[in-house]
Amino acid sequence: MVILPKISVVGLGKLGSPLLACAAAKGFSTVGYDVNDQVSANIRKGESPVLEPGLQSLMSANRSRIKVADNYQTVVRETSVTFITVPTPSNANGRFSVEMVLQAVRALGKSLVKKNSYHLVVVVSTVLPGDMRQNILVELEQASSKKCGKDFGLCYNPAFIALGNVIHDLLNPDFVLIGESDQRAGKELADFYEVFCDNKPNLLRMNWVNAELAKIAINTYVTTKISFANMLAEMSEVLPNADVEVVTKALANDRRINPAYFRGALGYGGPCFPRDNLALGALAKELGLQANIAEATDQINRRQAFRVIKRIEPYLKKQTKVLILGMSYKPKTNVIESSQSIDIVNELLELNALVEVYDPLALEAAKQKLGHRVLYANSLEQGVRKADIIILATPDQTFLQLMGFKFKSETKKVLLDCWRLLDEKRLDKSIQYLALGRGRTVRKPA
Ligand SMILES: NC(=O)c1ccc[n+]([C@@H]2O[C@H](COP(=O)([O-])OP(=O)(O)OC[C@H]3O[C@@H](n4cnc5c(N)ncnc54)[C@H](O)[C@@H]3O)[C@@H](O)[C@H]2O)c1
Structure with missing residues (x-):
């Protein structure tokens, strides 16, 4: 019988709490620790601290293998592997701040002083090249008065997950990236993943x-x-009869081009993607180099909300009611951080439009961000009934219901489908359908 190591997770947020629950589900005894007492209290009660599909049931089913510590000594004493999943927010210059990682390793290091057996520290938080050696290793060796590679191991093991799909992505990664201090540390982490x-x-x-x-x-x-893909979508919109979907699908037939994340629609958002190009740019600058591709990628992304506005501008009159469907940065999450929808709302408010928003999961988060500046629809149907213009901003399957709606309206509603989710033929005839990424239809010559 294989004896599984006891593992701990420090930082129990969007990444750390699913990691803890998945490890418990796989039979590992786990100890979690978070500086936020509310997060700890929730997990102690068996309640998920974040909204993530499948997490609550995984936590409930494996509660017996999940303990929450209230100090680092317990974390170090009761486990032999510690994963660090604390935030690394962006600095003003675009770099990721490792301050919270350093706080965590300092506290871990102080607790390691009294430990006589080997401990493996695994940094999962996203850091930049050089941080492990120049900052994290130095802090950990100083705080613990121990030697990396002998008394403890130190790995960098970044996660590749998409919110809304975290449990699946953690348990079924395409690959696992292990940056190791030495053979033993890397082997222990590899054994964990087996x-x-x-x-x-x-x-x-x-x-x-x-x-x-x-x-x-x-x-x-x-x-x-x-x-x-969005650059191709912009071009498709001004080329008669062009459709970016047809073009990107054609490209994806080439073995060298993978179809994933290759659709011309809205830009990317969320807590990771938008800041990564800035961080790469900041790193290049420090190295005396230029990250032109990262800069161009970011520039294109920043103009996607304008593209949407330009498309509906001809229909915007004084006091036009515009409904935004989807406020989160993607479906199946309530995270609205750097969401394209927020940018679209801000642009519309500048143009004095009356804005109403709807989202199946992120309405509360939107209220906290936008307050009284917009109206909030209680249901999809209610929002759509009142709107003059509807912008479908996330490809949430809930919005497929629009194809069953009937409207009794004197004026035609305009619907801009940013993701080409709907079938125009199945929509009520009182709706004028526009799709991002498609040029106007021009008939063939007779
Ligand atoms: N969320 C994602 O989609 C994602 C994907 C890949 C990588 N990451 C990386 O993972 C890291 C964590 O991201 P997240 O989204 O889970 O953050 P989060 O804000 O959702 O959660 C972080 C948690 O860490 C806790 N914390 C902060 N300082 C602490 C400390 N010193 N000791 C213990 N707990 C502490 C916070 O209270 C919070 O609960 C970041 O570096 C992020 O870039 C996140």
Whole structure:
């Protein structure tokens, strides 16, 4: 019988709490720790601290293997592997701040002083090339008075997850990136993943700096694909009879081009993607280099909300009621951070439009951000009935219901479908349908 190590997770937010619950579900005894007492109290009660599909049931089913500590000594004493999943917010210059990671490793280090056995520290929080060696290692060795590679191991193990799909993504990664201080540390982490994953991913073991660069490179490469598709979408909109969907699907037939994240629609948003290009740019600058592709990707992304406004501007009159469907940065999450919808709302308010918003999950988060500046629809139907213009901003399957709606209206409503989610033929005839990424239809010559 394999004896599983006891593991701890420090920072129990959108990434840390699913990681804790998944490890418990895989049979690991787990200890979580968070500086936020409310987060700890929720998990102690068996309640998920964040909204993430499947997390609540996973936590409830595995409560017996989830303990929440109220100090770092317990974390270090009761477990042999600690994953750090605390925030690394962006600085004014675009770099990721590792301040909270350093606070965590300082506290871990102080508790390690009294520990006689080996401990593995795994940084999952996103950091930039050089941070592991220059900052995190130094802090941990100083605080613990111990030697990395001998008394403890230190790995960088960034996560590749999408909110709304975190549990699946954690348990079924395409690959696992392990930046290791030494063989033993990397092997222990690789052994953990052999048990943890549902699939059999490639375990890519390398030194810290290569893992650090690979993480930021993967994220920025994906955003480059998105901005590239959006560039094609912009062109398609002014080319008669063009349709970006047809074009990107054609490209995706080429073995060299993967279809994932390759659709011309709205731009990217959320807590990770928008800041990654800025961080890569900041790193390049420090290195005396230029990250032109990252800069262009970011620039294209920043103009996507204007593109939407330009498309509906001809229909905007004084006091036009505009309904935005989807406020989160993507479906299946309530996170509205850097959401394109927020940018669209701000642009519309500048133009004195009357804005109402609807989202199946993120209405509360939107209220906190936008307050009294907009109206909030209680249901999809209620919002749509009152609107003159409807902007479908996220490809949430809930909005497919629009195809069953009937309207009794004297004036035609305009619907801009940013994701080409709906079938125009199945919409009520009183709606004028527009799609992002498609040019106007011009008949063939007779
Ligand atoms: N959310 C994502 O989609 C995602 C994806 C990949 C990587 N990441 C990275 O993971 C890290 C965490 O992101 P998140 O979205 O889970 O953040 P989050 O804000 O949702 O959660 C972080 C948690 O850490 C706690 N915390 C802060 N300082 C602490 C400390 N010193 N000790 C213990 N707990 C502490 C906070 O109270 C909070 O509960 C970041 O570096 C982020 O870039 C996030």
